[in-house]
Amino acid sequence: MAETTKVVAKMRSRAGKGGARSSRRDGLIPAVIYGDKQAPVMIAVEPKSIERELHKEGFFNHRMEIDVEGTPYAVLPRDMQIDPVTDRPLHLDFLRIGPDSIITVQVPVHFRNENQAPGIKRGGVLNIVLHEITVRTKPANIPEYFDVDLTGLEIGHSVHLSTLSIPEGVRVVSRDKNATVASIAAPTVVREAAAQAAADAATAGTPAAEGTAAAAPAAGAAPAAAPAAGAKAPAPAKK
Structure with missing residues (x-):
């Protein structure tokens, strides 16, 4: 079983975008704790207490205990918004869990x-x-x-x-x-080698390229037919 991570946070007095921007200016990560049939809790997380966990394998199934000014909350991370430029977390969502919760x-x-x-x-x-x-x-x-x-x-x-x-x-x-x-x-x-061998065989069987000498007739092949009797000899090529 995964160990429980300890996270430190403060209460966030203002909700909405204004409160989130204020938390970021103070160097904190705005977040919310919800679920377990209780009212949401708006918090601001201390980055140092969670940054090492953010990009670990299985982050979203690791239990955490968030200490909000002395009050502990058992939670699971549910969502994370990341700044596309800095790759830093902009907002975190945590699901409050109880001992009998099924998740x-x-x-x-x-x-x-x-x-x-x-x-x-x-x-x-x-x-x-x-x-x-x-x-x-x-x-x-x-x-x-x-x-x-x-x-x-x-x-x-x-x-x-x-x-x-x-x-x-x-x-x-x-x-x-x-x-x-x-x-x-x-x-x-193995499949690539077989495909290459087939390609090489196909290439070897293609006609000679234009400009190359014609192949000699096969052994036993009949010679080319002689001109018909009375036929004029071909005119010499003009220079």
Whole structure:
């Protein structure tokens, strides 16, 4: 299970764009805490307490505890607006969670032991179909990631949802209960080499380019027909 991140914030006295701009001028990140059938709380987050977490894998399924001037809030990040120029957060949305809340999150998939997969050793390619898996669970049961062991997989073998180890209290949300998570595909290098060989063979069979000497007649071929009797000899070329 993922660890809970501690975040420090202050109450935001003004809502709306004016209050958000005021928070940014003070070097803070405007944010809101909502959900759990309670009124929204407008806050401004201290950047240093959260910036290291913003671009980590699984940011939106990591539980956080926001200390708002001494009052703790258990939350999950739900949305983040980013400045397209500076790449800094402009606004954050947090979902308030309780111990009995049931939430939907995206859990990343990790692959290990690629060097123990015979198919990959022989040039096969790991084709990842699902980078994340959607689950519904209580906040305390959120997996940090799903682990896929590639040991022993040959070319053409696949890993399916049904083979994953799902923690107790976690339900996978998928229309296809046996969806493919990843497979070992045949190496594309082999197909490209075959295509190049076919292209070379086609090129070798093309007619000689204009201006090249005509090919000699094949052995046993009949010689060119002689001029008909009485036919005039061709006129000499004019100089």
